[in-house]
Amino acid sequence: MARRAERVGELIQRELGAMIERGALKDPAIGFVTITGVDVTADLKQARIYYSVYGDAGAQAGTQAALERARGFVRRELGQRLRLKATPEVEFRVDRSIERAARIEQILRQVRPAGEPGTGVAQGEEEDGEDPASH
Numbered sequence: 001m002a003r004r005a006e007r008v009g010e011l012i013q014r015e016l017g018a019m020i021e022r023g024a025l026k027d028p029a030i031g032f033v034t035i036t037g038v039d040v041t042a043d044l045k046q047a048r049i050y051y052s053v054y055g056d057a058g059a060q061a062g063t064q065a066a067l068e069r070a071r072g073f074v075r076r077e078l079g080q081r082l083r084l085k086a087t088p089e090v091e092f093r094v095d096r097s098i099e100r101a102a103r104i105e106q107i108l109r110q111v112r113p114a115g116e117p118g119t120g121v122a123q124g125e126e127e128d129g130e131d132p133a134s135h
Contacts, residue, residue: 002042008084009038012047015081016074024077029066031059036095040088047088050095060094067092 017035019025032054039048051067053060067074071090079087 005040005042005044008044008082008088009040009047011082012040012049012078012088012090013038015078016049019074019077025066025070025074027066027070029062030070031055031063033063033067036097044084044086044088046091048091048093050093052095052098064092064094 013035016038020030020033020035034052034054035049036052037050039050040046051063053063055063071092075087075090078090
């Protein structure tokens with residue numbers, strides 16, 4: 001049963017991404033949103049949709065509120081598009097993994113000077129990957 005929930009989650013992610021891309025969610029408060037993942041319970045009754053938003057905290061808060069307002073619409077649209085016996089209840093959650101990864105990378109760059117192993121920057125090479133001698 002877990003495999004079915006995984007497949008339904010992938011379908012929801014794809015369809016919701018297409019809906020956002022095509023402008024089906026017309027609320028102007030919805031910023032630049034990316035659906036990063038969907039977890040569906042084994043009984044297919046609930047779907048937790050993870051998303052990230054490009055922008056400052058104000059844009060993120062506005063997008064979160066707009067997505068909450070659109071929950072019923074999103075569920076109805078998904079039900080029509082996916083043709084499931086029962087459409088899961090949707091819950092939107094901000095995916096902070098990208099922010100965490102960027103913060104960890106920033107900390108690692110502060111801790112290790114350029115050129116040390118593990119930084120991804122070779123000795124004598126600039127961060128953009130070009131050899132400074134080639135300029």
